[in-house]
Amino acid sequence: MLSKIPIDLGKMKKEDIDKEILRAAIIAELDAVNLYEQMAALATNKNIRAILLDIAKEEKTHVGEFQALLLREDKEQERELEEGKKEVKEITGK
Numbered sequence: 001m002l003s004k005i006p007i008d009l010g011k012m013k014k015e016d017i018d019k020e021i022l023r024a025a026i027i028a029e030l031d032a033v034n035l036y037e038q039m040a041a042l043a044t045n046k047n048i049r050a051i052l053l054d055i056a057k058e059e060k061t062h063v064g065e066f067q068a069l070l071l072r073e074d075k076e077q078e079r080e081l082e083e084g085k086k087e088v089k090e091i092t093g094k
Contacts, residue, residue: 007020009021019074019077022067022069022070025066026067029059029063029066032055032056033056033059036052036053036056036059037052040052040053040056
């Protein structure tokens with residue numbers, strides 16, 4: 001159900017390990033968002049649904065925190081993120 005870390009962190013170059021840790025953390029948080037939102041969609045109790053959605057929102061904040069750190073550590077990632085934004089704007093006009 002949940003993702004596995006896609007690489008063996010023990011085999012990483014020392015200079016890359018922090019970036020890969022941040023990427024793995026982002027994956028974990030996105031998994032949590034998906035899990036909580038799916039459970040909320042199935043919950044019949046409105047209080048349980050509300051709490052699950054609130055926690056999912058907090059996990060999205062965690063994604064943002066890890067992404068902000070990753071963009072500080074990996075300038076190529078930062079550039080490519082901006083390129084992706086430009087491409088979406090070109091394709092969608094927005």
